Every structure is written in C-alpha cells, then in structure tokens.
Amino acid sequence: MSLEMMAFPGALTILSLAMALAFIRLMRGPSLPDRVIALDLIATLAVGMIVLYAMAIDQPVLLDVALALALLSFLGTVAFARYLERSHRP
Amino acid sequence: MKEIVSLVLIAIGAALMLIAGIGLLRMPDLYTRMSAATKATTMGVGSILLAAAVHFSEPAIAARALAVIAFALLTSPVAAHMIGRAAYFTGVPLWKGTVINELRGRYDPRTHALESIRFPELERRLADLQVYRLRVPAESVVIGKTLAEIELRKRYNVTLLAIFRGPHVIANPEGDVQLLAGDELILIGSHERLREAVDLIYQSS
Structure with missing residues (x-):
C-alpha cells in the first residue's frame, strides 16, 4: 500500500464534508442564487471526487466523466442565471 | 518523488475545497459566499487535476487533465459573473457591513444596462x-x-x-x-x- 493510496480515503472524506456543508447552504438558501451556487459547488466537488477516484482505482478513462460533469454544471449555472435575470421584471 | 508531488497536490486541493464549503456556509451574503466558493474550487479542482496528471504521468492523460483545468479556469469566472449579475438585478441584499456599492443607482432597472456616473x-x-x-x-x-x-x-x-x-x-x-x-x-x-x-x-x- 503506497503512501498515495492511503491519501485517497482522507481526501474523499474531506470532500464529502465540504459537500455536506454545501448541502446545508442548498437547503437554507435563502435566495435562489444562493442555492444555485451551492449546486455549482456540489458539482465541482463531484468533479474532484471523480478525479480522486480515477486515481485510486487507476482508471484514467474516468477523467472524461469529470470533464462532462464540469461542462454540464457550467451550462446548468449559466441557464439558471439567464432564467433568473429574465424572469425578473421590476 | 512523483508520489510525494501528487500527494501534496491532493492535500492542497482537498483543503481548498473544504475552505470553499466552509466559506459557502459561513459567509454573510451571497456575494461573499460566491467569492469564497469560486476561488477555492477553481484552485481546488486545479490542484487535484494536476495531481492526476502527475499520478498517471502519460502525455495523453496529462493533456486531458490540463484541458479540464483550462476549461474550469475559463468557465468558473463566467458562471460566477452571471450569477452575481442576476442576483444583483433581482435584488438579493448585500451584507449590512458592505462599505462600497459602486453599482448602486448606475443601471437602468428595465434594460439592465449599466452606465457610469464618472465625469x-x-x-x-x-x-x-x-x-x-x-x-x-x-x-x-x-x-x-x-x-x-x-x-x-x-x-x-x-x-x-x-x-x-x-x-x-x-x-x-x-x-x-x-x-x-x-x-x-x-x-x-x-x-x-x-x-x-x-x-x-x-x-x-
């Protein structure tokens, strides 16, 4: 068991903790943009987890999954922002 | 050597992402939360991907990891800007301790066009x-x-x-x-x- 192999569970735990914190913000809000950035952070943390997992099981093909998820989360955030700004008419 | 570099990068990345999570939860208003979350995640994902590039140490895989980093560096500020802009226009309040609000009174509420009041x-x-x-x-x-x-x-x-x-x-x-x-x-x-x-x-x- 290499030193690096022992680091993955620790790093994944830290990322899970960060995800739990982001999830609390997602539930609390209070505004819709707060929830959108919480979702964005959760997606980013998922990208980090996938990359860590790819290293842990030595499967570089999972990096493509990370790329696809990063792309999707960006498009989702942009769509939310457009929708938010357009739906608001003072 | 390779292992140590990738280990250090993983540690930095995980720490930055934890900071992003704490910042998102603890900061007083949307704009400061966004500031904490976007900076730390860009750097956090960046260092974890760099760790992956070092770990696999194959040119094709490293190139892929670097492409994801470049993508994150390009998109994260754009997404943050758009959300911040939408939030400001829809009236998400600023923290009561905010000292400077340079946008105040400078945009048309109907067209969302900004104008400067400089002279x-x-x-x-x-x-x-x-x-x-x-x-x-x-x-x-x-x-x-x-x-x-x-x-x-x-x-x-x-x-x-x-x-x-x-x-x-x-x-x-x-x-x-x-x-x-x-x-x-x-x-x-x-x-x-x-x-x-x-x-x-x-x-x-």
Whole structure:
C-alpha cells in the first residue's frame, strides 16, 4: 500500500464534508442564487471526487466523466442565471 | 518523488475545497459566499487535476487533465459573473457591513444596462481632482452631525456634491443637513485630502 493510496480515503472524506456543508447552504438558501451556487459547488466537488477516484482505482478513462460533469454544471449555472435575470421584471 | 508531488497536490486541493464549503456556509451574503466558493474550487479542482496528471504521468492523460483545468479556469469566472449579475438585478441584499456599492443607482432597472456616473471631461481637465462615492458606516463619528459641524470644505477642501439616502437624493446639501448611517456621499476633492476626509468618516465613535 503506497503512501498515495492511503491519501485517497482522507481526501474523499474531506470532500464529502465540504459537500455536506454545501448541502446545508442548498437547503437554507435563502435566495435562489444562493442555492444555485451551492449546486455549482456540489458539482465541482463531484468533479474532484471523480478525479480522486480515477486515481485510486487507476482508471484514467474516468477523467472524461469529470470533464462532462464540469461542462454540464457550467451550462446548468449559466441557464439558471439567464432564467433568473429574465424572469425578473421590476 | 512523483508520489510525494501528487500527494501534496491532493492535500492542497482537498483543503481548498473544504475552505470553499466552509466559506459557502459561513459567509454573510451571497456575494461573499460566491467569492469564497469560486476561488477555492477553481484552485481546488486545479490542484487535484494536476495531481492526476502527475499520478498517471502519460502525455495523453496529462493533456486531458490540463484541458479540464483550462476549461474550469475559463468557465468558473463566467458562471460566477452571471450569477452575481442576476442576483444583483433581482435584488438579493448585500451584507449590512458592505462599505462600497459602486453599482448602486448606475443601471437602468428595465434594460439592465449599466452606465457610469464618472465625469471624464471634468476629471481630465482637473487632473488632481477626483470624485469619490462612499457609504457612511454604522458606527461613524459623523453620524448625527450637521455638515456645518463637520466642515468638510474648511478642513479638507472637499466638496459634498450629493447624498444618496435610500430612494432620495439630496443634491447640493445645505449646512443644516445631518448625516445618517448608510448615507452614500458623492465627494469631490484632491486625492490626498479626500483620503483624509474618508479617514474621518470611517472613524468610529
């Protein structure tokens, strides 16, 4: 068991903790943009987890999954922002 | 050696992402939360991907990891800007301790077009004069005092052009106007003297 192999569970735990914190913000809000950035952070943390997992099981093909998820989360955030700004008419 | 580098990068990345999570939960308003979350995640994902590039140490895989980093660096600021803009336009409140809100009163609420209230012509001709806009903090010594008592002109050679107070604008205010917490002042004067006047306004009582 290499030193690096022992680091993955620790790093994944830290990322899970960060995800739990982001999830609390997602539930609390209070505004819709707060929830959108919480979702964005959760997606980013998922990208980090996938990359860590790819290293842990030595499967570089999972990096493509990370790329696809990063792309999707960006498009989702942009769509939310457009929708938010357009739906608001003072 | 390779292992140590990738280990250090993983540790940095995980720590930054934890900071992002804590920042997102603990910061007082949306804009500061966004600031904490986006910076730390960009760097966090960046270092974890760099770790992956080092770990697999194959050119094709490293290139893929670098492509994801480049993508994150490009998209994260764009997404943050769009969300921040949408939030500002829809009226998500700023933290009560916010000192400067340079956007206030500068955009058309219907078209969402921004416009500047700088005075380029004036500032070019009077090279050493500047126009400042600042908010009176909640604990300032000037709160409750009248402009005649503060003597901005006499003491600092600084002129108060207008006060933004909630929805009202008090243009060219008289000496008997009292300053309140949260007032936004438009000041004109030389850079150094303006700094002194700003220092006075930021002094807490």
